[in-house]
Amino acid sequence: MRDRILKLAEIGTLAGAFSGLFGVGGGTVIVPLLIFWFAYGERLATGTSLAAIVLIGLLGAAAQGGLYGNVHLVTGLLLSIPAIGGIVLGTAIQQRISQRAVSLLFAALLVAVAVQLIVP
């Protein structure tokens, strides 16, 4: 029990640092660790990670906003509307589309984003 809580604390700390540093959820850290340390299945790991990210994201935004005044609140709230529309749509059609094609499409989009970031 104690060992379990220690491991969960490690996951929280690592994911929190990753999230605070990069402004992303931290699922990249949480999902594989839940699978390796607690033998979670992939779906349970992803769902549980999402729930943890609600707290981690709010804490990160609070720290960024409270300590450094970095959060553009109105912009963030307004842009959350299409983002939430996207996740609702994505979850609804998830079963009906080719995961492979979509994964490759998003990978290509991410590579384009990375190039844009690296080229000054």
Place this chain on the structure above:
Amino acid sequence: MDELLAILVAAAGGLAGGLVGVGGGVLFVPALTVFLGLSQVEAESTSLLMVALVALVGTASQRRYGNVNLRDAAVVGALSPLGVLIGVVVANEIPQRTLELCFAAVVLFAAYQLVRRALSDPA
């Protein structure tokens, strides 16, 4: 025009989260810097708020399928503040160009994960 593109990329970020489980943050941050002119650290900070709200909706729908262990999630979240604080302070103290390049590496890693999964997926 730029506002419209920011909206589209934010929607794509949410869509990616729902479809392939990769969080929208990797797309929210560039949407905010490229189209709305926020600095890297401002975009990351604003993205965190969006990530939390999107994850809330995602959690609600995953919970219906029994895919959420709320207890473990609560412990992970409740024990994250030290890490969060470290990450936030470092993001603000290092040069912004360094932060931007490290973020680009995170984006490339997410792309790599997607490709790896796509190639190992039989369908």
